[in-house]
Amino acid sequence: MKRKIIVLLMTVAVLCTVLVGCGNNKNNETTTTTTTTQTTTTEPSSNTTTSTTNQMEEDLTKASENASKNASEVATDLSEAASKTGDAVKDSMGR
Numbered sequence: 001m002k003r004k005i006i007v008l009l010m011t012v013a014v015l016c017t018v019l020v021g022c023g024n025n026k027n028n029e030t031t032t033t034t035t036t037t038q039t040t041t042t043e044p045s046s047n048t049t050t051s052t053t054n055q056m057e058e059d060l061t062k063a064s065e066n067a068s069k070n071a072s073e074v075a076t077d078l079s080e081a082a083s084k085t086g087d088a089v090k091d092s093m094g095r
Helices: 002-023 046-092
Strands: none
Touching: 002 046
C-alpha cells in the first residue's frame, strides 16, 4: 500500500513538472508589425488604406497559424508525457 501511494505521489509530481515546463515555454520568435502612415494635405488615398488593411490581415493570419501550430505541438508533447508516465506507473506496480 505504501508503494502505491509513493508511486501516485511521484506521478502527480511528474505531471505537475510537465505542466509547469510547458507553461513557461518562451517562444524565441518575434513578430514584427509594420505600421504604414500617410501624410496628405488633401484627401487620403484609399489605396494606402487598403494596402495597410491587407497587410494587417496577412499578419493576423500568420499569427493565427503559428498559435495553432504551437498549441498542437504542446498537446502532442503533453500526450506523450502522460503516456510515458502511465507506462512508468504500470511498470512500477508490476503490471
